Amino acid sequence: MAETLGNLAVGFGVALSPPVLFYAFVGCVVGTLVGVLPGVGPLAGISLLLPATFGLDATRAIVMLAGIYYGAMYGGSTTSILMRIPGEAASVMTCIDGYAMARKGRAGAALAIAAVGSYVAGTVSVVALMLLAPPLAAFALRFGPPEYFALLTLGLLVLAYMSSGSMLKALAMAALGLLLGMIGIDQMTGYFRFAYGIVELGDGIGVVPVAVGLFGLAEILATAGQPTPPEIVKPRLRELLPSRQEWRESAWPIGRGTVLGFLIGIVPGSAHIIASFVSYAVERKLAKRPEEFGRGAVAGVAGPESANNSATSGAFVPMLALGVPSGPIPAVMLAALMVHGVSPGPLLVTQQPELFWGFIASMYVGNVVLLILNLPLVGVFVNLLRVPYPILYPSILVFCILGVYAVNSSVVDIWIMLVMGALGYVLRKLDFETAPIVLGVVLAPMLEMALRQSLAMSDGRYAIFVARPISGVLLAGAGALVLLGLRPLVTRTLDWRARLALAAKGEEHP
Amino acid sequence: MLTTDRVAGGALVLLALFTLWESRRLPLGSLRQPGPAGAPVVLALVLLGLGAVLVLTGRRATALAGVGFPEWRHAVAILAVCAFAALALERLGYRATVTLALACLLGVVERKGIVFTAVFSLALALASFLLFDTLLRVPLPRGPLGL
Numbered sequence: 001m002a003e004t005l006g007n008l009a010v011g012f013g014v015a016l017s018p019p020v021l022f023y024a025f026v027g028c029v030v031g032t033l034v035g036v037l038p039g040v041g042p043l044a045g046i047s048l049l050l051p052a053t054f055g056l057d058a059t060r061a062i063v064m065l066a067g068i069y070y071g072a073m074y075g076g077s078t079t080s081i082l083m084r085i086p087g088e089a090a091s092v093m094t095c096i097d098g099y100a101m102a103r104k105g106r107a108g109a110a111l112a113i114a115a116v117g118s119y120v121a122g123t124v125s126v127v128a129l130m131l132l133a134p135p136l137a138a139f140a141l142r143f144g145p146p147e148y149f150a151l152l153t154l155g156l157l158v159l160a161y162m163s164s165g166s167m168l169k170a171l172a173m174a175a176l177g178l179l180l181g182m183i184g185i186d187q188m189t190g191y192f193r194f195a196y197g198i199v200e201l202g203d204g205i206g207v208v209p210v211a212v213g214l215f216g217l218a219e220i221l222a223t224a225g226q227p228t229p230p231e232i233v234k235p236r237l238r239e240l241l242p243s244r245q246e247w248r249e250s251a252w253p254i255g256r257g258t259v260l261g262f263l264i265g266i267v268p269g270s271a272h273i274i275a276s277f278v279s280y281a282v283e284r285k286l287a288k289r290p291e292e293f294g295r296g297a298v299a300g301v302a303g304p305e306s307a308n309n310s311a312t313s314g315a316f317v318p319m320l321a322l323g324v325p326s327g328p329i330p331a332v333m334l335a336a337l338m339v340h341g342v343s344p345g346p347l348l349v350t351q352q353p354e355l356f357w358g359f360i361a362s363m364y365v366g367n368v369v370l371l372i373l374n375l376p377l378v379g380v381f382v383n384l385l386r387v388p389y390p391i392l393y394p395s396i397l398v399f400c401i402l403g404v405y406a407v408n409s410s411v412v413d414i415w416i417m418l419v420m421g422a423l424g425y426v427l428r429k430l431d432f433e434t435a436p437i438v439l440g441v442v443l444a445p446m447l448e449m450a451l452r453q454s455l456a457m458s459d460g461r462y463a464i465f466v467a468r469p470i471s472g473v474l475l476a477g478a479g480a481l482v483l484l485g486l487r488p489l490v491t492r493t494l495d496w497r498a499r500l501a502l503a504a505k506g507e508e509h510p
Numbered sequence: 511m512l513t514t515d516r517v518a519g520g521a522l523v524l525l526a527l528f529t530l531w532e533s534r535r536l537p538l539g540s541l542r543q544p545g546p547a548g549a550p551v552v553l554a555l556v557l558l559g560l561g562a563v564l565v566l567t568g569r570r571a572t573a574l575a576g577v578g579f580p581e582w583r584h585a586v587a588i589l590a591v592c593a594f595a596a597l598a599l600e601r602l603g604y605r606a607t608v609t610l611a612l613a614c615l616l617g618v619v620e621r622k623g624i625v626f627t628a629v630f631s632l633a634l635a636l637a638s639f640l641l642f643d644t645l646l647r648v649p650l651p652r653g654p655l656g657l
Contacts, residue, residue, distance in 0.1 A: 025607025056594075056634050069626045168567075172522055172560040179529060179553045186546035193546055194529075219587055284600055390620040395634060397588065401595050401608075402638060406648045414596040422589060429577050430514040446551045458541025 008403030011357030015365050020063055023056065024362050027064035028369045031071020035091075036079055036381045037392070041436070042072035043329050044216030047208045048399050050336050051406030058340035059355050060076045063362040065336055069329060070122060070312050070363070074370050076289045077114040077305050078159040078381060082107060091308070093280040095300075097293060097300030104296050107369065109242035113250045113298060114305040115374050121258040121306035121369040125313035128262050129320075130360050133349070136321035143322075145453035146464050150474035151324060152447045157481045158267055160437055161328070167485035170436050173427075177440020178447065180205055187445065187454055200412040209413040210441050213420025214434040216400045221425040224393045242298075253283050262308070265314020267326065279307035283375060313363065320344055320356065326445075328438035335442070444507035515571035519564025526558035541650045603653025604643070608635035 014020055034045030046068050053061035076091035081098035094114065101110040142153070156178075160170035183194045184204030195201040242250070260282065261275040283303040284293045293300050316333075318326045323345030325331035337344050342355060349356050374381075404417045424434050458464035466472045529550055537543025544552075580584075591611045598607040613630035616622045622630075642648040 007585075022562070048609060052642065053647050053649045140513065163609075168560060169518075172519075172557065172564065175557045175560060176522065176525070179525075179550065179557060182553065183551045189537075189546050191546040193536060193550065194532060194564045217592070218586075221585040225584035260591060340563065342615055391616070392621070393588075394615040394620075397591070397615070398608055398612065398634060398638060401592065401599075401611075402642060402650070405599060406642065406650070409649060411596045411599055412594065414599070418589060418596065421592070422585075425585060427518070429516045429579065432518060444549075451549070452544060453542070455542060460540075 004134070007308050007353060007357045008130065008361060010353060011359070011361030012364075013483050014059060014354055014358030015063070015361035020358065020362060021365065023064040024067050025373075027067020027370055028071040030064075031068035031073075032075035032078075032370070032374060033071075033384065034068060035072035035075020035077075036384055037396070039206055041076075041215055041219070042069050043211050043332060044219070044376055044400070045072055046329065046332050046336070047211045048216065048403030050208060050339070052331070053336065053407075054339070056340075058337065058342045058352075059358050061340050062333070062337060062342075062359055063366075064357070065333055066257060066316075066359065066363060067366050067369075069333070070118075070309060071370060071421040073309050074115065074374055075381065077118070077301075078111065078374075078378060081110045081114065081301070091276070093276045093302055093304040095390040096280075097295075097297045100294065100296035101298070101301065103317070106242075106246075106296065109246050109298075110301050110376060111378055112242050113302050115355050115371055117254040117302045118252065118309040119256065119343065119371040120254050121261060121310035121372075122313065123364060124258050124473055125262040125265070125310040126360060126363045126367070129313045129317055129363075133317050133321045133356075136317065137349045140322045142470065143346070144468075145450045145457065146471040147469050147474070148324075149450035149454055150465060150471035150478070152443050152450065154474045154478045154481075155318075155324060155326065156436070156439065156443065156447075157478045157485075161310045161481045161485050163368055166460045167400050169432050171485075173432055173434065174436035174440045177437035177438075178444045179436070180210070181444020184445075185401040187449060198412060200410050202406070204445065205441055206407060206413060207332055207438065207442050208407045209323055211332055211438050212400050212404050213279065213417040214424035214437060215328075215415055216396070217421025218221075218424025218428060218434070220397055220400075221421060223389070226389075241397030246298050249298040253279075253299040253303035254306045256282060256286075257303040258310045261307035261310025262314040265326075266317050273308070275311035276305040278306035279303040293399040296379055318350060320359075321346065323348075325439065325442060328442075331439055331442040348404070397399055424444050459493055461505060511569070512574040513568045513571040514574060514577060515564045515568025517574055519561045519566075519568055522561030523565065524556055526554040526561060529554035529557075584619065587615070591615055601653065602653045603657050604650040605635045605639050606653050606657055608638065 031042070031045065034042065038238065046065050050065070053064055056064070056165075059481065077094050080091040080094040081102050084099040086094050088322075090429060098110045098114065101107065124448070158173050160167050161440065181204065183201055185191070185195075185202045186193055257275075257279045260279050264275040266276060266321070280293075280300060281304060283297075283299040284290050287293065287297065287299060289297075315326050316328050318324050319330040319334055323334070323343065325334045334344055337359055342352065400417065401414055404413045405411065407413060427434055454464055464471075465475055519652035533551050533554065536550075537545035538547045538551060563644055577638040594614070595607055595611050598610070602610070609631045612634060613627050616630060617624065617627040639650060643650040
């Protein structure tokens with residue numbers, strides 16, 4: 001414990017240095033803008049702004065990108081509460097009761113509860129991240145290629161299982177992503193695979209054009225022709241203080257949302273989205289007056305908002321400790337670290353303690369910055385939404401093109417973004433989730449390399465995966481998930497994922 | 511009946527077959543020592559299976575006729591602008607390409623006034639170039655005469 005506190009002190013030394021503090025602040029501001037703007041979620045936002053960090057050192061870059069991530073999580077709640085438009089998917093549940101509170105004249109209170117809940121959840125979950133990541137990293141030093149293969153397989157299956165909707169569709173999307181990840185030079189033999197003479201494809205398909213295409217461009221394609229958004233409820237500054245009763249009603253939901261969110265965040269999948277859905281369902285189950293949910297229940301804002309912010313920190317645990325992204329956003333963050341020559345994984349904590357602990361400490365600082373920044377400036381951020389969408393989306397498109405091109409200075413990446421945008425648009429129409437594609441693209445080279453290295457180690461015997469205890473347990477978990485996923489096909493009843501999908505469409509509450 | 515799951519499943523089956531066909535050019539290796547085509551072939555077979563199951567079980571999914579594409583004109587125009595950007599960026603330079611792309615979207619697709627379109631397009635192209643290329647030192651392409 002003393003060692004952890006000593007390391008944290010080193011981290012604060014880094015995080016409170018003026019340049020790092022400045023980039024944390026910039027990240028939080030830009031993240032909030034990204035979250036407020038419909039059509040630019042945290043994934044597309046981080047991908048677009050990745051080139052802007054190229055001139056920075058690794059610590060400043062990751063601190064700024066993390067600021068964008070949790071700033072976007074907060075910004076998304078603002079539009080949910082004031083306009084009933086979720087800035088990003090995790091804010092869908094906040095729309096229901098947040099907007100209902102706004103219609104009752106409690107917009108300011110809803111925003112304050114969301115901000116305080118996010119702050120508490122963000123801070124507590126960073127403590128958990130700080131305590132959990134180093135021991136996990138120490139444990140992961142025992143991992144060899146078979147364990148990584150089992151872990152990555154389990155991760156993909158958990159992602160498919162945790163996706164709201166059909167596991168079959170999610171698995172199909174993950175397989176599609178893995179297949180796309182096969183494009184490029186085979187690392188073990190040097191063969192060009194599916195590159196068709198395009199030299200730029202030698203390094204494979206980059207995660208940034210895929211993420212921007214599937215999440216940024218596809219969103220623009222789907223929303224550009226639609227009518228303008230509804231009227232905004234604009235709160236006054238003096239209305240921002242919740243009543244004593246509202247504070248009382250929000251305290252336990254914030255606590256429960258924090259714990260739930262962190263635990264769900266560690267598990268691969270679209271963690272922050274699932275966390276907010278689960279938290280809403282739990283709060284409704286535990287409420288003395290569940291009939292108030294949907295009509296402005298304070299717990300319906302406090303719980304999901306805390307959960308989705310807590311999940312943000314949880315998602316960093318496997319990324320920092322194991323070097324394995326648990327979802328598309330950590331995957332892009334991982335790519336960002338690699339651009340800066342940092343390889344996240346078990347050795348990060350020991351080899352680059354300043355970066356690791358500086359990043360952890362910057363998250364404490366970022367949470368304070370967000371709390372101070374967001375409440376007084378909510379009116380400023382909301383004014384962005386007054387820009388008509390027919391002017392806003394061409395501007396966002398320019399940043400999509402710029403961000404994608406700048407990563408490798410390659411127009412091939414713009415073509416990839418274009419194809420992925422069209423694919424994402426069609427897949428959305430056909431009711432398919434696209435997050436597993438992004439994760440598949442990132443994991444494909446790691447998965448294939450781990451498989452082939454394992455077979456080289458065992459002289460081609462597949463028993464190596466079950467003979468080693470850690471990989472055996474992980475693969476048993478993967479098998480159990482497949483069986484759980486098949487259960488609805490046998491029993492023909494709606495499982496929790498199908499109920500979540502219905503809730504997301506507004507057909508039924510979870 | 512054509513449903514969303516059946517159409518998507520069919521497309522995935524076709525993609526898997528295409529991958530299998532293209533993989534024949536690469537050494538497959540063996541089960542004990544997979545070659546460069548090993549993993550793509552296994553994944554294509556998995557995709558083929560999943561696509562086929564989607565086709566077979568997709569009867570109860572949403573009917574394709576029920577899926578609306580009301581914004582398709584905008585979508586096509588935006589994709590065309592992206593294609594133009596990809597073709598022109600390194601030939602005309604960032605500033606000229608972005609100005610033209612924005613002018614097309616604002617002036618032609620959104621039918622904004624000519625003065626607003628011209629001023630906004632030029633201002634955003636120059637401002638974003640200044641921010642990224644000059645201030646953040648992210649090199650952006652220059653066209654003829656260094657523009």
